[in-house]
Amino acid sequence: MDKRLEKQLLKVQKPASYTGGEPGSVVKEKETVDIRFAFCFPDKYEIGMSHLGMKILYSLINARADAWCERVFAPQDDMEQLMRAGGFPLFGLESGEPIRDFDVIGFTLMYELCYTNVLNMLDLAGLPVRSKDRKNLSPLVVAGGPCVCNAEPMADFFDLCMLGDGEEVMNELLDLYKAYKAKNASKAEFLEAASHIKGIYVPSLYDVSYNEDHTIRAVTPLKSAPARVEKRNVADLDHIFFPDNFVVPYTEVVFDRATHEIFRGCIRGCRFCQAGFIYRPIREKSPEVISEQSRALCEATGYDELSLCSLSSSDYTHIKELLEQLLSWTEPQQINIALPSLRIDNFDKELLDRLSAVRKSGLTFAAEAGTQRLRDVINKNITEEDILSTSREAFSGGRTAVKMYFMLGLPTETDDDVKGIAELAQKIVNEYYRNPDKPKGKGVQVSVSASNFVPKPFTPFQWEPQDTYEEFIRKQDYLRACITTRKAALSCHTPKVSALEGVFARGDRHIGDAIEYAWRHGCTFDSWEDHFDYDKWLDAFAATGIDPAFYANRRRSYDEILPWDHLNYGIDKKFLIREAEKAKHAETTPHCRIQCAGCGANKLNGGHCDARR
Amino acid sequence: MRDVRLVFSKLGLLRFVSHLDLNRAVLRCIRRTDIPIWYTEGFNPHPYVTFALPLPLGAESVNDVMDIRVVGDIKNREIMEKLNAVLPEGLRITDCRNPVNKIRELTSAEYLFFFSEATDLADVKTIIDGGALTTEKPGKSHGRKVMKTVNLLEEIHAVSFDDAAKTMTIRLPAGSTKNVNPISLAEELEKTNGGIECALVRRTNLYTDNGKFI
Numbered sequence: 050m051d052k053r054l055e056k057q058l059l060k061v062q063k064p065a066s067y068t069g070g071e072p073g074s075v076v077k078e079k080e081t082v083d084i085r086f087a088f089c090f091p092d093k094y095e096i097g098m099s100h101l102g103m104k105i106l107y108s109l110i111n112a113r114a115d116a117w118c119e120r121v122f123a124p125q126d127d128m129e130q131l132m133r134a135g136g137f138p139l140f141g142l143e144s145g146e147p148i149r150d151f152d153v154i155g156f157t158l159m160y161e162l163c164y165t166n167v168l169n170m171l172d173l174a175g176l177p178v179r180s181k182d183r184k185n186l187s188p189l190v191v192a193g194g195p196c197v198c199n200a201e202p203m204a205d206f207f208d209l210c211m212l213g214d215g216e217e218v219m220n221e222l223l224d225l226y227k228a229y230k231a232k233n234a235s236k237a238e239f240l241e242a243a244s245h246i247k248g249i250y251v252p253s254l255y256d257v258s259y260n261e262d263h264t265i266r267a268v269t270p271l272k273s274a275p276a277r278v279e280k281r282n283v284a285d286l287d288h289i290f291f292p293d294n295f296v297v298p299y300t301e302v303v304f305d306r307a308t309h310e311i312f313r314g315c316i317r318g319c320r321f322c323q324a325g326f327i328y329r330p331i332r333e334k335s336p337e338v339i340s341e342q343s344r345a346l347c348e349a350t351g352y353d354e355l356s357l358c359s360l361s362s363s364d365y366t367h368i369k370e371l372l373e374q375l376l377s378w379t380e381p382q383q384i385n386i387a388l389p390s391l392r393i394d395n396f397d398k399e400l401l402d403r404l405s406a407v408r409k410s411g412l413t414f415a416a417e418a419g420t421q422r423l424r425d426v427i428n429k430n431i432t433e434e435d436i437l438s439t440s441r442e443a444f445s446g447g448r449t450a451v452k453m454y455f456m457l458g459l460p461t462e463t464d465d466d467v468k469g470i471a472e473l474a475q476k477i478v479n480e481y482y483r484n485p486d487k488p489k490g491k492g493v494q495v496s497v498s499a500s501n502f503v504p505k506p507f508t509p510f511q512w513e514p515q516d517t518y519e520e521f522i523r524k525q526d527y528l529r530a531c532i533t534t535r536k537a538a539l540s541c542h543t544p545k546v547s548a549l550e551g552v553f554a555r556g557d558r559h560i561g562d563a564i565e566y567a568w569r570h571g572c573t574f575d576s577w578e579d580h581f582d583y584d585k586w587l588d589a590f591a592a593t594g595i596d597p598a599f600y601a602n603r604r605r606s607y608d609e610i611l612p613w614d615h616l617n618y619g620i621d622k623k624f625l626i627r628e629a630e631k632a633k634h635a636e637t638t639p640h641c642r643i644q645c646a647g648c649g650a651n652k653l654n655g656g657h658c659d660a661r662r
Numbered sequence: 663m664r665d666v667r668l669v670f671s672k673l674g675l676l677r678f679v680s681h682l683d684l685n686r687a688v689l690r691c692i693r694r695t696d697i698p699i700w701y702t703e704g705f706n707p708h709p710y711v712t713f714a715l716p717l718p719l720g721a722e723s724v725n726d727v728m729d730i731r732v733v734g735d736i737k738n739r740e741i742m743e744k745l746n747a748v749l750p751e752g753l754r755i756t757d758c759r760n761p762v763n764k765i766r767e768l769t770s771a772e773y774l775f776f777f778s779e780a781t782d783l784a785d786v787k788t789i790i791d792g793g794a795l796t797t798e799k800p801g802k803s804h805g806r807k808v809m810k811t812v813n814l815l816e817e818i819h820a821v822s823f824d825d826a827a828k829t830m831t832i833r834l835p836a837g838s839t840k841n842v843n844p845i846s847l848a849e850e851l852e853k854t855n856g857g858i859e860c861a862l863v864r865r866t867n868l869y870t871d872n873g874k875f876i
Contacts, residue, residue, distance in 0.1 A: 055675075056861070059720045059845070064678040072750045297690060299683040351748075353692030353708070382693075383707050479694065 050145035054137045057520040061127040065299045066094035069120070069142030073296040073350060075107075076143050081228050082360075084116040087141050087148035087188075088177065089156045091166035092576070094122040098296070099304035100195065101358065106215055108292030116223055120296070123166045123574070124173065132173060139173040149174045152187045153226065156207075161553035162546065162576035164203060165307040165568040171206070178565060180208050180253060186236045189226065197250070198280075198327050199506040199613040202553050202560035204252035208236070209243055211250075212616060213280030214313070216289050218248040226293075228275035244274040248281030255615060257558055263599060267611040279617040280327075282653040286313065286334040290405035291342050294349040304388070306354035308347045309339055311371065314650075315360040316641035316660050320428045320632055321417070321459065323505035324360055327618045329650035330658040331364075332642065334373035344378055354636075355379060356387040369480060372400055412443045413452040418459055419469025426461050426634040428628070433473065440477050444484045450494045451477055457524045457541075458502040460632060467524050470497065471531035476538045495537040499528060501547035505554050506613045507620055512605040515551040516543050517598070546582040549575070551601035552590075557612040560600070562593040574621035619651035663700055663733050667681060670759035671724040672717065673864075676752035681716040687750070688728065697743040698734035713873065714765050715836055718845045721773075723865040727875065729761060760875045770819050771836035772867040773844045777828045778859035785855045786830060790821055794853065797846045809838060814847045819869075833869065 050058075050068065058064040074387075079085065086646070090097030090108055097103060103120070110118035124132060132139070138147040148154055154174070156167050168178045171190065177183050183190065192203065193211040200210045211218050222243065229239040246249040254274035258266045270276050283289045298305060314331035315324065342357055359365065372386070379386055386404050404520030414436055418424045421433060440451055455470050474495050479492035501521050504510045516524070521544035532539055553560060567589035574580035590597050605611065607626055624647055626642075631638060638646050641660035651658035679687070692699055692709045694852070701707040714727035732741070741757040749755070777783065789795060793815050801810035817840070819833035836841040848860040868875035 050675075058678060064719070065680070065683060068675040068678050070675050070751055072691065072748075087848065297687070299679045299687055348694065351693035353690075383701060449789070 050140060051135075051137050054131065054135060054541035057131050057135070061131065062125065063094070063300050066122065067124070067128060067142070067638050068146070071296050071298055072326075073294045074120075074143055075111040077111075079117065079144065079146075082115055082117045083230070084113075084153065084223055085141075085151040085155045086110050086116055086118040086119050086223075087151045088118050089121040089148075089154060089167075089170055091123050091156055091158070091163040092160075092574075093125060093171060093322070094097040094298070095300065095302040097122045098298045098302040099309045099514050100159065101159070101310060102215065104292055104295050104308075105290065106155075107296070108221055108294065108386045109216060109219060109290045110223070112290070113220070113223065115227065117143070117355070119148075121148055121170070123163075123170055125574075129169075129173065136173045139170055143661045147174065147189060149176050152230065153189045153191060153223070156190070156194075158192055158194040158200075160576060161196055161202075161550050162581075164564050165572045165575055167203065168206065168565060168568040169573045178568075179205050181205070183208070184229060184236065186226075186234065186239055189221070189236075189239075195324065195327060196321070198616060198618055199253060199555065200250065201247070201257075201558050201562060201614075202544070202556040204558050205561040206565075207248055207252060208240060209251045211281070212248050212278060212618070213392045214248075214283040215281070216283055216455050218246060218281045221246050222249065241272050243644050244272075244278075247279060250278040250616060252558075257612075263517050263559075265612060268610065268615045270615075273550070276465060277615050277617045280619065280653070282330075282619070283313075284332070284654050284657075286332050286337045293342070293345045295346065295352075297350050304356065305352075306356050307350055307352040307357045308358055309346070309638070310334070311339055311359045311362065311365050312659075313359070314659075315365055316626070317361055317430070318424070318428055318640060318646060318648075319417070319637055320509040320628055321456065321502060321505075323508050326507045326620050326648070328360070329619060329648060330654050331660050332654070333366060333659050336367045336374050339371060340374040340378075343375065347379075347382070347384055353383060354385045354387060356389060358389060364458075364642075369400065376400075376403055394518075399416065411438050412440070412448055412450070413454070414439075415454045416473065417454065417456050418462075418465045418466060419455060419471070419473050423462060423466045424636050425460055425637050426632045426635050427459055427474055428632070430637060430640065432489070433476070437476060441484065444481050444493070445486055447488060449488060449491050450480075450496070452496045453477075453498065455497065455499045456502045457499050457528070458521060460510055460513045460548075461503075461635075462524075464524075464527060468531045470499065470528055471533075471537075474532060474537040475534055478534050481536075497532070497537055497539045498541075499525065499539065501544050502544040503547055503550045506611070507618050507625070509625045509632055511555065511611065511625065512607065512609075512629060514604045515548075515601045517602055518519055521547065543581075545576070546576075546581060548597065548601060549583070549586055552595075552597045555612070556600050559593070559595055563595050566593050619648075619653040621647070624648045663731060665729050665731050665761055666738060667759050667761040668728050668742070668745070668755050668834060669729060669759070670726050670728060670753065670755050671722075672726060672753055673722050673724070675754040676750070677722045680719050681713065683711065684717075684753075685711065687753075691745065691748045691750075692730065694799045697741055697744050698732055698736055699716045700708065700731040700733045708773065712765065713770060714768055717865060718843050721863045721865055724756075725867050727765075727868060729765070738864045749787075759876075763870050766838065767870040768837045768868055768875050769835065769839075769870045769871050770833050771865055772820075772831060774864045774866050775830040775832065775844070775860055776862040776864070777830070778861050779828065781860075782830060783823055783825055783828060783830070784860055786851060787823060789851060789854055790815065790818070790830070790832070793818075795847070795850050798845070799843075809864050812819050813817055814842050814850060817842075831866070833867075836868070 192207045197210040240251045254271045256269045261268045312333040314328045430506045506514045699709040710731040711728045738758040743754045751868045798809045821832045
């Protein structure tokens with residue numbers, strides 16, 4: 050870091066998040082590497098340092114002798130002011146050197162509302178934000194993460210996007226970059242070659258034309274780019290790279306622990322859930338490999354907590370074997386195991402008792418909808434009896450708090466469904482008082498959290514209109530009025546944020562203009578309440594001629610060309626249409642292990658799917 | 663079971679790591695070794711580590727002290743070597759010994775202030791000799807949070823200046839009963855006279871009433 054900036058560092062909050070040097074961070078001799086990579090996380094250090102994907106790719110790139118990967122996070126306001134006032138460009142934490150001189154700048158897009166931070170970070174680095182204004186091969190600006198499944202709103206800013214699993218495609222990209230850099234190739238030459246790597250999407254190689262009603266007429270590949278870009282799929286998690294060390298932060302971050310992904314994909318097929326579709330097919334890692342790698346990781350980092358992560362963890366087929374293997378070394382070493390999304394109903398009691406971290410955590414239900422009819426619409430295969438019996442068991446075990454997650458604005462929702470949320474909360478409260486062993490003098494607390502549904506690409510609801518801001522407010526007010534017990538506390542997400550997410554999630558390339566306009570007028574850190582300024586966004590849409598309702602609140606027809614149709618995540622559109630139609634009739638689809646629904650994702654895996662072993 | 667006193671230095675960019683963060687980092691580093699550390703027996707067992715005197719954010723230290731508790735047979739030299747193998751850059755164990763003083767006996771600390779080339783040390787001397795330099799710090803009065811005004815120079819155990827090196831060595835009250843924050847002192851010096859620029863503060867020694875803290 051520049052010594053003059055270092056001198057002023059005590060003026061900012063959490064200065065240690067800008068210094069690097071944490072245990073596990075990698076410092077190389079820059080003269081010895083061919084590729085310098087800036088891994089940018091467009092949010093605060095405390096969020097980015099909790100992200101497993103970044104840890105994997107950081108270690109993977111640094112495992113190469115020819116490359117050095119450094120971390121970069123979005124500086125907070127106080128730091129940004131110091132940097133802009135003193136003319137200090139954005140730097141990598143490991144070397145303290147400006148990232149504009151690096152070879153590759155990679156962003157991970159976890160969430161739509163971090164988009165302005167991407168632009169702000171490029172600007173702080175001293176680079177033009179638009180791809181076409183960066184003429185040279187380096188720095189190459191790339192992106193990955195779940196949001197690139199509809200990269201179109203950010204298409205004008207990135208040189209290329211990596212779709213799907215990053216472990217293999219990252220190395221292929223760096224090999225190609227190294228070869229093209231060595232022969233002094235132009236950026237255009239490189240991008241065309243990169244578009245031939247499976248999983249790499251070069252937005253500038255696709256021309257988008259529009260109909261008069263602003264819908265898309267055609268997406269035409271240019272030069273030799275493929276017509277559709279298929280996401281990358283790692284077939285075998287046991288043999289794919291996994292880090293043997295993490296950077297262990299000094300300052301407190303959101304998730305400060307060893308983390309291991311036990312499987313990718315999900316068998317459930319909840320119709321609102323994008324993650325449940327874009328990470329298909331399901332691929333499990335074997336208990337032996339998880340246990341062995343986790344042990345090495347805990348020894349290298351000194352962490353005393355190990356978190357097993359995945360979507361719907363209880364669907365892991367060898368959960369008992371895995372926990373037994375893990376506990377054999379975690380118990381003597383005083384390491385806690387956390388299983389954040391475990392269903393406790395069908396679980397070995399003795400094993401559960403040995404998981405102290407699970408004991409401590411609260412009971413949470415993601416019921417998502419208040420009535421059985423609506424739960425069937427969204428294919429959330431959980432019944433009221435499931436919820437009540439699990440609550441009963443938890444209450445008899447001495448618990449007094451239950452957390453429940455719901456969504457407002459789901460397709461086909463009526464006021465009865467909204468009211469159903471309040472009724473379900475009341476039934477849980479009643480269940481508590483029916484329990485003869487309830488703790489004396491202690492009340493029950495049911496926390497009801499209602500978020501707002503945002504239709505997402507690659508889900509059966511991708512054609513659905515989102516509720517308007519006014520409708521969300523009305524439903525929230527109605528729900529508040531329906532909750533009469535003081536034992537249930539309601540918290541609602543702000544619909545303004547959801548409305549903006551709704552525009553970005555299914556946006557096309559026009560949205561990029563609004564993102565740039567909003568950023569130039571002061572929008573950053575939009576996912577943080579203290580920064581979010583909805584009026585500025587409305588100004589940005591007005592100034593760039595964008596009607597947010599066209600993107601968020603419009604029902605699309607099945608034959609409309611969607612902005613992400615040229616990206617192939619392995620999910621057949623016909624399957625999504627089948628699911629969308631079943632949803633309209635409140636018809637459920639059994640999960641993948643009961644019956645294959647024919648989503649098509651097994652084709653990514655050479656026809657193989659772990660759910661049908 | 664015995665207590666072991668680790669003498670350490672915390673230098674460079676590590677001065678931006680707060681006391682609590684350092685504490686957590688050291689716990690994890692100990693867990694990375696096979697030192698037979700004693701675990702606390704509470705609800706959340708963790709290695710037993712106590713720092714003699716928290717260091718304010720922004721200051722470096724040498725001859726700083728933390729105590730750990732070990733069980734079983736291990737030599738002091740071995741503890742030092744094992745820890746140094748895993749500690750991050752900027753953090754080093756320089757000695758490992760059996761404690762003599764108790765931590766509560768600690769009453770003062772010596773600091774080395776480095777001033778910039780442009781600073782006239784005579785300006786610093788004038789302020790120090792004046793014996794009065796106040797700062798506001800958060801405190802409590804009748805259970806309410808209030809800002810309290812304190813005189814940083816009320817009690818100076820010793821002070822000396824090195825004109826050639828542009829440094830000041832000053833010994834100030836430290837410990838649980840009365841403690842002067844050297845970073846506040848540096849900030850107030852700069853505020854009082856715009857010509858003063860303090861480049862770095864380093865804590866160099868810890869003292870009891872009867873001499874060096876050992």
